[in-house]
Amino acid sequence: MYSHMMLLSLILLPFPAGILVCFAGKRKHLLAACFTCLECIFMGCLFLGQVLPEVELSAALPKLCGFGLQFVLDGFRGVFALIATFMWAMVTLLSAQYFQGKEQVGRFYLFLLWTLGATLGVFLSADLMTTFIFFEVMSFTSYVWVTQEETAEAISAAKTYLAIAVIGGLTMLMGIFMLSYRYQTLSIEALLEISPKDSYTWIAGLCILFGFAAKAGAFPVHIWLPKAHPVAPAPASALLSGILTKTGIYGVLILSCRLFHNDRDWGFLILVLGVITMFLGALLAVFSIDLKRTLACSSMSQIGFILVGIGMQDLLGEENQLALNGTMLHMMNHSLIKLVLFMAAGVIYVNAHSLDLNKLRGFGVRKPFLKLSFLTGALAIGGVPFFGGYISKTLLHESILEYGGGFVFAIVEWIFLLSGGMTLAYMSKLFLTIFIEKNTDTLLQEKYDTQRSYMTLPTKFAMGISTLILFLFGLFPNTLMLPTARLGEKFLAAEYTEYEAVHFFSPENLKGAGISLLLAVFIYLLFIRKALMKQGQHRMLWPSWLDLETLVYRPVLLKILPLLFGILCRLLDCFVDSLVVLFRKTLYKDTPLPHERPEGSALSDFLGGVCNLWQRFANATYRKDSPTQRDYVHEFALKLFAFKESNFIISRSLSFGLLLFCVGLCLTLWYIIL
Secondary structure, eight states: OHHHHHHHHHHHTHHHHHHHHHTOGGGHHHHHHHHHHHHHHHHHHHIIIIITTTOOEEEEETTGGGTOEEEEEOHHHHHHHHHHHHHHHHHHHHHHHHTTTOSOHHHHHHHHHHHHHHHHHHHTBSBHHHHHHHHHHHHHHHHHHHTTTOOHHHHHHHHHHHHHHHHHHHHHHHHHHHHHHHHSOOBTTGGGGOOOOOHHHHHHHHHHHHHHHHHHTOTTSOTHHHHHHHHSOHHHHHHIIIIIHHHHHHHHHHIIIIITTTOHHHHHHHHHHHHHHHHHHHHHHHHOOBHHHHHHHHHHHHHHHHHHHHHHHHHHGGGOHHHHHHHHHHHHHHHHHHHHHHHHHHHHHHHHOOOBHHHHTTTTTTOHHHHHHHHHHHHHHTTOTTSHHHHHHHHHHHHHHHHOOTHHHHHHHHHHHHHHHHHHHHHHHHHIIIIISOOSOHHHHHHHHHOOOOSOHHHHHHHHHHHHHHHHHHHOIIIIIHHHHGGGTTTTTOOOOSOOOOOTTSHHHHHHHHHHHHHHHHIIIIIITTTSEETTEEOOOSOTTOOHIIIIIHHIIIIIHHHHHHHHHHHHHHHHHHHHHHHHHTTTOOOOOTTOOSSSOHHHHHHHHHHHHHHHHHHHTTTSSSOOOOOHHHHHHHHHHHHHHHHHHHHTSHHHHHHHHHHHHHHHHHHHHO
């Protein structure tokens, strides 16, 4: 009972806590840090008491929202709930320095804590309806992060983020309703038993995939990632990149490991999406000259690596141990890596007030602590041996080799290695520019070199502990990483019983890392230094028009679809009107009724008659000298017609329809809650 209440408190506590912090005056930073650290401690206790002993814990809020909310804590969910609470605690410590002297801090902490509760609700959900409810809450609360600065760029990026979230959410809901209608269950555990996978199931699965892939930042619904991260505050960017994208991956895993378990067609679809996302994200990062945009594109690329692992799980079937462990480990690694890198980016921005690499050149030359933290994250995400990213990427690479598959999978392998090389290349660009090279502006470089108190003690603690965990994970893979990955076996529907020893530092496994390293050297020296730089300055050469949102999505949604539907509606309107006129002239010819009025109604006739009677009385008495002659029956009929015409116009208007929809939605929510 104690653990049950603790699990519910873990999810629900952030919502009242956010309101309390919002109105806490000058103690906002301290109170927010206390709440997020308390959440991390709660989750740590549950992890030690329930997850490590492999004791599954469930909780429910029956009848809430009409469906009831179901939660479960197992190995996989416990690992990512723990990572989420840890990341929230660390970025809250950073936020005190980042938001010092800024406005609307209370609003940020309100939605920071609400998003924490919603994110935990997603990871700990036991059925798809619970997942959807918290997923949508998370989307709307995190929207405020993107628009926090209230600049034109932030508002524009927030619109894109919200549009993707709403369209993805509605599409996902349609797929969930389809599954519920056909199979009478939305339990994540029960999805594993659904068979066969017919076209109906595929349509439902694709709808749900669209919603989850949008949040994960997978191609082709990745467009919010490169736009939202540069304008969002660095603490928010760390969470958007490190953990909110994993809620999308969580949904993709539900589909791939439950609904379409070992379905090779589904696995190939996810693999293709993963390969495109992996390569395109790395390519965009190579071209970027904005620090946070580069890290955002990097997140897109790493999500592609994870999707490759998910696809390989279904393709390998019962022999998917390497892909399964590699997928989960890369999810963990990417979360911790982006926590370190975005916290470093936040420190850099707070001090330099810029994200342009040309202006940031030389900032960290004499800042060894910041340099070491950033270097650890850069080497880990680049897949360099003795760092965590190398372990997970090696497992994913080995899973591709294990499947074989001829020419097609040879291409997949080389794109995998090339994407790894581009990752090392753009991280080298960031590290060398910020921490090794010196700025051509000597006064600016002198200012950077003389900065001493560029980082507060809470920020230093958050970055130090995050970097240490990341370093230890890569240094002791068989002691820390693989046992953690095996906690996710049940959720990922693992079918193997014996573990194959993985020799991470064998010549064969080092060969893949070596190829990526050589590719990185060529890309950096021959492309980034030669083509993308001129006179020592980075240049943004990616064509501005080559953007899916402006090139495809906006024209389709705002111009082409309205035009097509407008033409269709006009044609149908003309067709229906023609049919009505035809029938009224032939089969349903009008015949006047004996009691039918030429105009007005009974009420207008009565009121007009009373007025006419009064007019005759007045003309015969006190208006003998200036009598009036007005037909009030006709005038009241005209007023009635004008009233009906106005009412018809209002009822047909979009604003009136939206108002009625809003009223109906409020009444529905009131009914569901009560």
